[in-house]
Amino acid sequence: MEAMASFKRNSFDAGPDAELVEKARRGDRSAFERLVQIYSERIFAMIYARVRNVQDAQDLTQEVFIRAYKNMAKLQEAEKFVPWLFSIARNRVTDFKRKKRFLFFLGSPDDVLPEVGRSDEEAGGQTALDGLLSREFWSHVDAFSAKLSTGEKEVFFLRFLDQLKIPEIAQVLNKSQSTVKTLLYRAVAKFESDRRLSEYIRKEEVS
Amino acid sequence: MKKQESLTNCSQKACQQLFEKVMDPAVNSNGQPAGCPECVQAAKALESDLAALHRAALRHTPPMPGPVRLPVAATPNRPLWTLGFKPVLAFAASLVLVFGLAVGMGLLKTSGPPAFSGLKGPELAGLPTGEDVVEGYSASQTGILGLDYLILAGEMNLLNNAETDQEDSFFEDFLDFIAPLAGDDPLLQGRILQKETSHV
Numbered sequence: 001m002e003a004m005a006s007f008k009r010n011s012f013d014a015g016p017d018a019e020l021v022e023k024a025r026r027g028d029r030s031a032f033e034r035l036v037q038i039y040s041e042r043i044f045a046m047i048y049a050r051v052r053n054v055q056d057a058q059d060l061t062q063e064v065f066i067r068a069y070k071n072m073a074k075l076q077e078a079e080k081f082v083p084w085l086f087s088i089a090r091n092r093v094t095d096f097k098r099k100k101r102f103l104f105f106l107g108s109p110d111d112v113l114p115e116v117g118r119s120d121e122e123a124g125g126q127t128a129l130d131g132l133l134s135r136e137f138w139s140h141v142d143a144f145s146a147k148l149s150t151g152e153k154e155v156f157f158l159r160f161l162d163q164l165k166i167p168e169i170a171q172v173l174n175k176s177q178s179t180v181k182t183l184l185y186r187a188v189a190k191f192e193s194d195r196r197l198s199e200y201i202r203k204e205e206v207s
Numbered sequence: 208m209k210k211q212e213s214l215t216n217c218s219q220k221a222c223q224q225l226f227e228k229v230m231d232p233a234v235n236s237n238g239q240p241a242g243c244p245e246c247v248q249a250a251k252a253l254e255s256d257l258a259a260l261h262r263a264a265l266r267h268t269p270p271m272p273g274p275v276r277l278p279v280a281a282t283p284n285r286p287l288w289t290l291g292f293k294p295v296l297a298f299a300a301s302l303v304l305v306f307g308l309a310v311g312m313g314l315l316k317t318s319g320p321p322a323f324s325g326l327k328g329p330e331l332a333g334l335p336t337g338e339d340v341v342e343g344y345s346a347s348q349t350g351i352l353g354l355d356y357l358i359l360a361g362e363m364n365l366l367n368n369a370e371t372d373q374e375d376s377f378f379e380d381f382l383d384f385i386a387p388l389a390g391d392d393p394l395l396q397g398r399i400l401q402k403e404t405s406h407v
Binding site for chain 1: 226227229230231233253256257259260261262263264265266267268269270271272273274275276277278281282283284
């Protein structure tokens, strides 16, 4: 798992390759496939943090890249590729959650509950203990994010879980940078005052 | 930036910048802003906690079960004006072909009276009736239209076998419609009379 985290850290640091994006915009399929290789884990992680189901996250990641590929011509500036990709992912997650809520009203709650299930542990090659720890971690994250408004939560997740920069977050959310900073400031103040999540993480890292 | 909730009780601008830098490393990129020792320590702790949160989220995110694969059939959507001349020409040619076929097969009438479009009375079918026809159409057109009705009525076998109210209604509509069409044509007049008599 550590190797996986290392791989993800590296891919998170990779900036948008303007030349690749430009080629993909002109319809170069192999250039786009290279972009998929670079960003798929990152988009998957972003979606997983919001839907908490490996299969759903995988399907949504697939959809995000297909949509991106079909609409590459609409991307105006190559350097905005990352926020553009994240905005597609965010929209897909929103649609997915809306659909889940609709299914819930229709009476099929089995599909609705976001949780790390046994299938996720198997799909991710996790042991039962790993699965248990993951559930505990995400439940702490949920408990903390329940204290945030929708805007604060979005901004906080995009900044500290997905590692986007403030201008990128502003593009993803279509908000001004000052609005993003205000929301982020409020969220971080709540994170700082509520020590439970950070204490849990610290304990977990020690053990 | 408008401060909504305080991260520190310290009112020094440098200390506030410290926390802003935690949230956005691009702020004050010339170096770490100086601040009071307490704030420096608090900002470092916060930065460390947020970094730990990111690491933990990565640890607790399972790897993707499989790579993302673009379907072979997936192609980028491109605006029409970027497609070049050939596809536009092909599209225009196909439009002309479809229109030409439609006209050729009689699906679209380019002149003359409208075609009969259903097994209903003339009014229900949206056709002109009675004197409208006589005034608006030439003798040959009304004759053709009248004969169309005759053929239709013959096919439906209604003239001699009107058994239901609906069929009676159709027959009355038919006579109202066809009578003015006959005009001075003795052949048509005779035929209408014959049909009317046989129906009664």
